Amino acid sequence: MKRVLPLLLAVACTTEPEKTSNTPPEPATEPDPVPPVDPGPADPLPPDPLDDPSVDSESLGDADARPAPEATHRAIKRMSVAQASAALTELSGGIVWANGSSTYWASYAATLGVADYQTILEDNLDPNIMFQKFLDDAANHTCDQWVASDAELEDARFFSAAEPDATDPASVTANLLALRILIHGRESAEDDPIIDGYREVFDTVLRRSDDPIAAWTTVCVGFFTHPHFFTY
Amino acid sequence: MSPVLFALALSTMPTSHASGLKPYFAPERSPLEHARAVSLDLRGQVLSPDEVAAILAAGELDDATLASWLASEDFADQVMRHHQTLFINSIDLYGERLRYLRAYYSYGANVYYTYYRQHQLRDGGACTNYDADVNALNQPQSWITRSDGSIDEGAVDVVPWWDPTRTLRVCARDAQLTEISSSGNDCRTLEGDNDTECGCGPNLEWCNFEWRSGHEDFNRAMSEAISRRVWDVIHEDREYTTLFTEPSIYVNGALVDYYKNRVGFSNVFERPVPVEDLPDLDRDDLDTWVELPADTHYAGALTEPGWLLRFTTNRGRANRFFTEFLCGEFLPPEGGIMEIAEENPTPDLSQKPVCMDCHTVLEPWAAYWGRWKESGTTYANEVDYPTYSEECAACAPYCGTTPGCSDYMISPEHPHEEPYVGYFQPYVFLFGDMQEHPTMGPALWAETIADDGRLARCAAEKAAIWLLGKPEHEISPELIDGWADDFTASGLRYQELVRTIVTSPAYGRAR
Structure with missing residues (x-):
């Protein structure tokens, strides 16, 4: 399992998608879709107002800098620790990242910047390296158990679109598309770069281990450590 | 910067430069992405497989599902967390703040005693750890008198209220069970503090434990x-x-x-x-x-x-409420607060130069908590603490033997205080309608700002900041006004406020 971690990071962190076999699989965030509002004809940029000699550059007057209603939008947010913990448990069908009755999320709450309303007044929601590290740990713990146990279930959740031992490209792709919807909440086409990337991870681990469960476990960790899981 | 951070940074970079002065519109998210975001904000949870299937089939997050989420316990949990950032309700009191005299300390070989009652109970010091000679009420029947005159009555075993799994060795006089002493003092109250027959009662119920835990x-x-x-x-x-x-x-x-x-x-x-x-x-x-x-x-x-107890002064209480539920802020003047040298400056901050800029507004609001004790939770009612005491006014400025006058203005040191001689301290410097504030309490303030729409406006703004994940200045004020109007029209139902925001086009766009 530990041997394939660099591959996981590649899935989670790469920003330049390419579709050759030796290239990282997927951008960390999808390129923004085309804005729904027509941006207008591609005119040359208007002249800089400060170049206008009639404008006093020392005093441009007052203006309302706040956006218009149609320009207001939601920011992409990072999950809180509570949300990440709940999501991992919900998606995996109840697996908790814990040692006994105490979850590691709770144990590391202060380190992760969870508000205690005494010294920390707001949750730290930065996608910082500390969060990434603990999410990676939690994903490894969860995926190890989830993939192995799900493979035994008749009403499987992880293997909803493929048999656990299936390695043919069609089955693998079908299951990757299903996981993409389940874990990231996004639909993708079969030739989407992110699907290519996860397929590459699966194939690589399978070649090295000859174990489909190990390959799927690696893919599972890759899904959970991708920003499309922990942001919304 | 790590690749992930860089990727996230890219995703949130403004792009208006690419189209000159034309505004950039964030992309509208798919129904599934929208539903996932709503689910995380409203329930703290991602979509289940069944919910994913239902949304894909319907092509949207339908009204009935959203209504069920808003009515769920999970939604109440999320709103509760959001409000914890407003109230910052977190208390950490122990020891002194919970009452010195009847707080337990350990001494020597695990003998527990009330440190601040040691002189009342045995003329100093703790007992030593020998089996005390006591009756059924743990009253010592014999004791050792030390050379300095203090006594050592020995110790008994007690299971303390704070940990039923433990047995403590407690000095016998501290462990007494007497409810009413022979002097008539009720040991279950402050009356018993100086009475040697009064201890801490069954399981030390009438005493605090000194340590934080x-x-x-x-x-x-x-x-x-x-x-x-x-x-x-x-x-x-x-x-x-x-x-x-x-x-x-x-x-x-x-x-x-x-x-x-x-x-x-x-x-x-x-x-x-x-x-x-x-x-x-x-x-x-x-x-x-x-x-x-x-x-x-x-x-x-x-x-x-x-x-x-989180906000221990009346000004602090008013300031927090103003900041989080009226969305206001007291800011010092540019260059900081200048101290103005004056001979005998007025103690009325709402008249004092510079201070008055804020305190003219703050003092009447702080007065809403005027009858609530600062650094405490007790209430001074009108019967025991009338707004004006003729008795204290009559004895002013020397009321040494008149009970209760220490809480009244009796010795003015500035002309601005003179009109208030005989007034209960929280009323000093209040005039006109403000004099109603301490008696009416903070509920009056809340009702006032609910009636004039300011509470709804601020609640809508705070909810928008929470749900949109953006600072206030990046949210259209017209949108907030509209959400506040809808909130008011709903009868100030918070579920409706959140429903309005998460179904708005603004929430549906994200980047």
Whole structure:
């Protein structure tokens, strides 16, 4: 399992998608879709107002800098620790990242910047390296158990679109598309770069281990450590 | 910067430069992405496989599903967390603040005694760890008299209230069970502090434990009482204003235990309802909450001990409410607050130069808590503390033997104080309608800002900041105004406010 971690990071962190076999699989965030509002004809940029000699550059007057209603939008947010913990448990069908009755999320709450309303007044929601590290740990713990146990279930959740031992490209792709919807909440086409990337991870681990469960476990960790899981 | 951070940064970079001065519009998210975001914000949870399937089939998050999410306990949890950032309700009191005289310390070989009563009980020092000669009430029948005149009565075994799994060795006089002493003092109250026949009662119920760990449940309960109130208002879809106006108090097992057994020794707390009205809850029952009707001066969260002790001054209480529920802010003037040298400056900050810029507004608001003790939770009622005392006015400025006049203006040191001689201190410098504020309490303030729409406007702004994940200045004020109007029209139902925001086009666009 530990041997394939660099591959996981590649899935989670790469920003330049390419579709050759030796290239990282997927951008960390999808390129923004085309804005729904027509941006207008591609005119040359208007002249800089400060170049206008009639404008006093020392005093441009007052203006309302706040956006218009149609320009207001939601920011992409990072999950809180509570949300990440709940999501991992919900998606995996109840697996908790814990040692006994105490979850590691709770144990590391202060380190992760969870508000205690005494010294920390707001949750730290930065996608910082500390969060990434603990999410990676939690994903490894969860995926190890989830993939192995799900493979035994008749009403499987992880293997909803493929048999656990299936390695043919069609089955693998079908299951990757299903996981993409389940874990990231996004639909993708079969030739989407992110699907290519996860397929590459699966194939690589399978070649090295000859174990489909190990390959799927690696893919599972890759899904959970991708920003499309922990942001919304 | 790590690749992930860089990728995230890219995704949030403004792109208006790419199209000159034309505004950039964030992309509208797919129904599934929208539903996932709503689910995480409203329930703290991602979509289940069945929910994913239902949304893909319907092509949208339908009204019925959204309504069920808003009515769920998970939604109340999320709103409760959001409000914890507003109330910052977290209390950490122990030792001194919970009453010195009857707080336990350990001494030497695990003998426990009340350090600050050692002189009352044995003329100094602790006992030593030998088996005491006591009767059924743990009253010592014999003792050793030391050379300095102090006594050593020995120790007995007691199971303390804060840890039923332990047995402590406690000095016998501290472990006495007497309820009414031979002098007639009630040992269950402050009357017993100087009475050698009064100890800490059964399981040391009438004494506090000095260390922080002994008070964790009590501290947590005071903080959670506010959160629990928020939870009920949201889950029961009550009018939002009741959060600040309901004359009630929330208790769980830890609070009931304190109010039944130890509040009598405190000068910080008082029992909010008669002891017979307290519910029958076990001390360890921390998850059962009961809302108890209380006197009319109680004002929801604004008079909960968890609020009064989190913000211990009336100005601090007013400032926090102004900041988080009126969305205002007191800012110092540019260059800082300049001190103006004056001979005998006025103590009335609402008239003092520079200070008056803020205090003209703040002082009348702080007065809403005028009858609530600062650094405490007790209430000075009109009967015991009339607004104006003719007795204190008559004895001013020398009222040494007149009881209660220390709480009244009796010795003015500035001409601005002279008109207020004989007034209860919280009323000093108040005039006109402001003089009603201490008696009417913070509920009046909440009702005023609910009536004029400011509470709705600020609640909408705070909800928008939470749900959109953006600072206030990046959100259209027209949008917030519209959401506030809808919130008001709904009868200040918070579920409706959130429904309006998450179904808005603004929430549907994200980047």
